[in-house]
Amino acid sequence: MDWASRVDRAFPQPLRVILRGVGQVFFCCNALTGLIFLIALFIGGVAAGAAATVGVLTSTVTAHLLAFSKKDIDAGLYGFNGTLVGPCLFLFLEHSPQLWLYVILASILSSVVLAALMRILRPYQVPASTSPFVLTSWMFLVAVYGFESFTRSPVLPAAGIPVAVPGAGGLAVENWPVALFKGVGEVMFADSVTVGILFLAGIAIVSLRGALMAVGGAFVGIVFPTLLNANLNAIEMGLYAFNPVLTMMAIGWVFLKPSGKSAALAVLAGLMTVVCQAGLASFLTPIGLPTLTFPFVLVMWMFLFAAGMSRHWADPDAEGG
Incomplete structure (x- = not known):
């Protein structure tokens, strides 16, 4: 919508890029939409909102420091995987001070993985989409078994043989x-x-x-x-x-x-x-x-x-x- 585009352009450039990164989780390159999403996340839970904020900031700054495509950065494409990584780790791992460092490292990696996959997939005109988030989160969730500083939350599925779960109507x-x-x-x-x-x-x-x-x-x-x-x-x-x-x-x-x-x-x-x-x-x-x-x-x-x-x-x- 034209008015939404005008509001998007009214945001200061650095803030616009960050919020577009949040909006791109749902394919929306719009700062106003990203702001609504971020507010919604904080309503859902302060920890999740804060983790998403740290994630999108870290992944976007990483893309800048590594001099990835400015066009892609400005469109928020290096922000949405970091936006997802933060709440994901806070959901599946017990909260601790070390977890914030974990979120930052995972968000950094998500931008690196995205750049690599974009290069691999470009000839096929297929987007990497949320695959960097998935691969990065899986790596960091499995890695916690090697670190005493982290504990699985009850939400993370317990490893075991698959069993049929009744539908119950x-x-x-x-x-x-x-x-x-x-x-x-x-x-x-x-x-x-x-x-x-x-x-x-x-x-x-x-x-x-x-x-x-x-x-x-x-x-x-x-x-x-x-x-x-x-x-x-x-x-x-x-x-x-x-x-x-x-x-x-x-x-x-x-x-x-x-x-x-x-x-x-x-x-x-x-x-x-x-x-x-x-x-x-x-x-x-x-x-x-x-x-x-x-x-x-x-x-x-x-x-x-x-x-x-x-x-x-x-x-x-x-x-x-």
């Missing part, structure tokens, strides 16, 4: 709005309806289609797991929804030309993301790691590679996370 219709908004919020590890609503508002400022794709992804992440009799608690917490949210936004709004065909492809990609998440969760259980946003990344890559072989979808003309 379908999600009641009256609980769907809660699951939907939480699904949007869980993209940044926020188990909050309020945070999810604010995230959607921030996306809508930039693009109504983007917000609709996010809602569609959350809806897919409720209906499809319910039909497959997935774990009811996981569905209601939005844990099956946050990956389809990103997948549908990427395919239906950001990286393919927006159209009815790309919207239909986005729905199919969202459905596949649910299956991919369940499969990866079982695959990662023996080593005690969460899936994070890797189901989204994997499905997005596959669909974008496939779209490049089809005459139905044009090359992407937009940038985003």
